[in-house]
Amino acid sequence: MKRPTIAEIAARAGVSIGAVSYALNGRPGVSAQTRKHILEIADKIGWRPSFAARSLSGSRAHCVGLAIARPADTLGVEPFFMRFIAGLEGELAGRRTALLLQVVEDHKAAIDAMRLLWAERRVDGMVVTDLWADDARIPVLEELQMPAVLVGRPRIDTQLPSVGTDDAAAVVAAVDYLVALGHRRIARVAGLPALHHTQVRIAAFREAVRGHGLGEPQIIDTDYTWEDGARATRALLSRRDRPTAITFDNDVMAVAALNVAQEMGVSVPGELSIVAGDDSQLCVLVRPALTALAWDIQSYGAHSARVLLDVIDGRSPSSSQETVAHLVVRASTSSPPV
Amino acid sequence: MKRPTIAEIAARAGVSIGAVSYALNGRPGVSAQTRKHILEIADKIGWRPSFAARSLSGSRAHCVGLAIARPADTLGVEPFFMRFIAGLEGELAGRRTALLLQVVEDHKAAIDAMRLLWAERRVDGMVVTDLWADDARIPVLEELQMPAVLVGRPRIDTQLPSVGTDDAAAVVAAVDYLVALGHRRIARVAGLPALHHTQVRIAAFREAVRGHGLGEPQIIDTDYTWEDGARATRALLSRRDRPTAITFDNDVMAVAALNVAQEMGVSVPGELSIVAGDDSQLCVLVRPALTALAWDIQSYGAHSARVLLDVIDGRSPSSSQETVAHLVVRASTSSPPV
DNA sequence: CTGAAAGCGCTTACAG
DNA sequence: CTGAAAGCGCTTACAG
Numbered sequence: 001m002k003r004p005t006i007a008e009i010a011a012r013a014g015v016s017i018g019a020v021s022y023a024l025n026g027r028p029g030v031s032a033q034t035r036k037h038i039l040e041i042a043d044k045i046g047w048r049p050s051f052a053a054r055s056l057s058g059s060r061a062h063c064v065g066l067a068i069a070r071p072a073d074t075l076g077v078e079p080f081f082m083r084f085i086a087g088l089e090g091e092l093a094g095r096r097t098a099l100l101l102q103v104v105e106d107h108k109a110a111i112d113a114m115r116l117l118w119a120e121r122r123v124d125g126m127v128v129t130d131l132w133a134d135d136a137r138i139p140v141l142e143e144l145q146m147p148a149v150l151v152g153r154p155r156i157d158t159q160l161p162s163v164g165t166d167d168a169a170a171v172v173a174a175v176d177y178l179v180a181l182g183h184r185r186i187a188r189v190a191g192l193p194a195l196h197h198t199q200v201r202i203a204a205f206r207e208a209v210r211g212h213g214l215g216e217p218q219i220i221d222t223d224y225t226w227e228d229g230a231r232a233t234r235a236l237l238s239r240r241d242r243p244t245a246i247t248f249d250n251d252v253m254a255v256a257a258l259n260v261a262q263e264m265g266v267s268v269p270g271e272l273s274i275v276a277g278d279d280s281q282l283c284v285l286v287r288p289a290l291t292a293l294a295w296d297i298q299s300y301g302a303h304s305a306r307v308l309l310d311v312i313d314g315r316s317p318s319s320s321q322e323t324v325a326h327l328v329v330r331a332s333t334s335s336p337p338v
Numbered sequence: 339m340k341r342p343t344i345a346e347i348a349a350r351a352g353v354s355i356g357a358v359s360y361a362l363n364g365r366p367g368v369s370a371q372t373r374k375h376i377l378e379i380a381d382k383i384g385w386r387p388s389f390a391a392r393s394l395s396g397s398r399a400h401c402v403g404l405a406i407a408r409p410a411d412t413l414g415v416e417p418f419f420m421r422f423i424a425g426l427e428g429e430l431a432g433r434r435t436a437l438l439l440q441v442v443e444d445h446k447a448a449i450d451a452m453r454l455l456w457a458e459r460r461v462d463g464m465v466v467t468d469l470w471a472d473d474a475r476i477p478v479l480e481e482l483q484m485p486a487v488l489v490g491r492p493r494i495d496t497q498l499p500s501v502g503t504d505d506a507a508a509v510v511a512a513v514d515y516l517v518a519l520g521h522r523r524i525a526r527v528a529g530l531p532a533l534h535h536t537q538v539r540i541a542a543f544r545e546a547v548r549g550h551g552l553g554e555p556q557i558i559d560t561d562y563t564w565e566d567g568a569r570a571t572r573a574l575l576s577r578r579d580r581p582t583a584i585t586f587d588n589d590v591m592a593v594a595a596l597n598v599a600q601e602m603g604v605s606v607p608g609e610l611s612i613v614a615g616d617d618s619q620l621c622v623l624v625r626p627a628l629t630a631l632a633w634d635i636q637s638y639g640a641h642s643a644r645v646l647l648d649v650i651d652g653r654s655p656s657s658s659q660e661t662v663a664h665l666v667v668r669a670s671t672s673s674p675p676v
Numbered sequence: 677c678t679g680a681a682a683g684c685g686c687t688t689a690c691a692g
Numbered sequence: 693c694t695g696a697a698a699g700c701g702c703t704t705a706c707a708g
Contacts, residue, residue: 003457003459003685005684005685005686006685006686007685007686015694015695016694016695016696017685017686017687017695018687018688018694018695018696018697019693019694019695021686021687021688022687022688025687027688028693029693029694030693030694031693031694034693034694046457048454048457048458049458049685049686050394050458050459050684050685051393051399051458051459052390052391052393052394052399052459052684052685052686053390053394053684053685053686053687053700054685054686054687055389055390055393055686055700056388056390056391056394056684056685056686056687056700056701056702057685057686057687057688057699057700058686058688058700059687059700061389061390063438081420082419082420082441085439085441086441089439089440089441093440098438098440098460099438099439099440100401100436100437100438100439101423101427101437101438101439102427102431102436102437103420103423103424103427116386119341119384119386120386120387120388121341121388121389121390122389122436226619226622226623252619252623255623255624256623259623259624259625262625281590282620282623284564285564285590285593285594285597285620285624286593286597286623286624287597287600341701343700343701343702344701344702345701345702353678353679354678354679354680355679355701355702355703356678356679356680356681356703356704357677357678357679359702359703359704360678360703360704363703365704366677367678368677368678369677369678372678387701387702388700388701388702390700390701390702391684391700391701391702391703392701392702392703393684393702394683394684394685394686394700394701394702394703395683395684395701395702395703395704396684396702396703396704397684397703
């Protein structure tokens with residue numbers, strides 16, 4: 001039941017524990033033959049480094065943190081995180097690094113959690129998601145000099161590395177497609193205004209619509225919930241010059257819109273085209289199935305992990321390429337009524 | 339930038355580091371006055387125990403593992419895990435224990451992950467979900483003598499503690515309700531046959547239906563996916579003696595059934611009543627909204643954490659009460675056609 | 677009630 | 693290329 005230690009390997013190999021450590025870590029200082037012998041013994045007795053001992057002497061936790069700051073029930077239907085985590089893990093596993101997950105209510109709790117994790121040296125760095133335009137976590141990370149990767153667009157208010165999505169391109173692709181179908185009144189039901197990418201998307205949307213000479217578009221802010229999505233859709237469909245197409249900033253709201261349209265007797269896609277901002281199984285579960293922007297979230301997670309590990313290891317982060325979305329056309333979009 | 343250590347506290351307080359350790363851990367061996375003084379200093383300089391040092395000397399990782407064994411894309415729409423994790427964390431945080439999350443493809447990978455975590459002493463125990471009737475992870479946990487909690491019904495093939503759901507009661511409640519509405523042909527679209535609770539539910543369903551004198555019910559196995567749910571529903575609705583009510587083992591398949599019914603011109607709930615096996619936002623996102631069995635998943639998670647920590651600490655697990663479900667009646671159920 | 681010391685299992689300069 | 697030793701920051705018997 002006693003775990004083997006390097007002392008045992010050293011004894012069996014007849015060398016010092018220092019030599020064993022060097023051999024095991026692939027460092028110079030031992031002859032090729034000794035190294036081979038040591039590795040064989042380690043393998044034979046099933047040795048694994050004690051994680052605590054390595055952390056203590058090596059001053060690396062071999063662990064990164066992810067503090068998700070959202071009310072728990074919002075997380076349910078949200079398919080983003082599980083995919084993102086799977087992507088993170090895939091990359092971390094290869095580097096023998098674990099993921100410490102925290103689910104907290106808000107940014108304040110997230111900050112407390114980060115401070116604690118760092119003070120205890122439980123993690124080597126943090127993955128930070130759901131960034132706000134003005135985000136209280138950033139100054140804290142800077143103050144602590146804690147390695148971190150910001151999952152979101154690059155920002156000018158910090159030197160912290162980020163891994164972004166090309167939000168503008170995605171929004172433009174959706175608008176271009178709708179315009180090509182013949183739509184001229186295109187509205188947008190946007191996400192949480194405090195989020196940085198919400199603002200970027202709104203700006204891109206406005207510019208794209210104007211660029212097509214369609215005048216000032218209707219844009220409604222929401223908090224991403226089904227209720228807000230339904231409310232926004234009702235408001236838009238109640239106007240005299242109601243839109244013939246609406247783009248939504250996530251999938252849940254687009255599904256809500258589908259129900260509102262049905263309730264108001266507006267046919268989809270006959271009288272109203274709908275584009276969801278995220279693609280998920282939800283989009284396929286409803287009828288008509290929703291045209292959506294599909295993001296490769298798993299590789300987004302993998303990429304985030306890579307950048308964070310680069311920062312932790314003191315390397316300059318690998319090229320911060322942006323994750324792009326492609327439009328998956330399904331049954332919720334068509335040409336507008338004539 | 340240097341973190342304060344107990345050595346620093348000891349120096350400031352003019353005592354030995356041993357005394358500091360005792361004071362900080364609330365153990366006897368220091369006077370009340372000294373203890374107070376030490377605690378004040380620790381607080382003042384913002385001392386936090388080094389997690390690695392505590393683990394190494396105390397032989398406790400202060401961390402538990404959760405290895406989720408499912409393909410990543412299945413996890414997306416599945417609202418269970420995020421809620422469950424939130425529940426786990428709420429309980430763990432109070433005990434200063436972290437959660438190490440692993441997302442793996444299958445049981446084999448989960449076993450490898452568990453062995454590694456244990457060999458490295460990264461965790462003090464595991465939370466084990468998605469148990470199979472015959473589960474390869476159980477003998478491994480026993481072999482390693484690794485503390486664990488099985489999230490699922492108690493089993494006879496192991497001494498490992500479990501935290502269960504009262505699956506039979508939930509199934510019976512749904513059947514009773516449908517029978518009360520007047521249904522006499524009630525079918526069941528069941529989940530993955532390998533899962534233990536699938537079998538328990540099927541048995542309870544069969545017994546409940548027979549108990550009402552309704553003869554042998556139709557039951558179809560699936561893998562929980564939308565596709566399998568749709569297929570099963572199509573098969574059931576194509577029979578001459580097609581059911582007037584179907585209970586599903588999750589929510590995704592119930593939503594699939596809704597679409598199949600629409601596609602086949604069967605009105606819900608007029609000609610077909612549908613009961614979803616899990617309640618989630620999905621059930622409210624569709625029309626008609628789905629009657630569903632609602633489980634308190636967050637407290638299920640909290641309870642699991644409590645039992646695991648009990649086992650780790652060598653206490654006998656707190657009473658293993660079962661999590662129950664209640665039926666949330668919405669628009670997808672009504673009396674059968676006459 | 678308190679101090680001095682060994683020990684947890686590694687890593688890493690530092691001599692030979 | 694190798695060995696002996698200090699050190700990471702705690703915990704915990706063991707003397708006083």
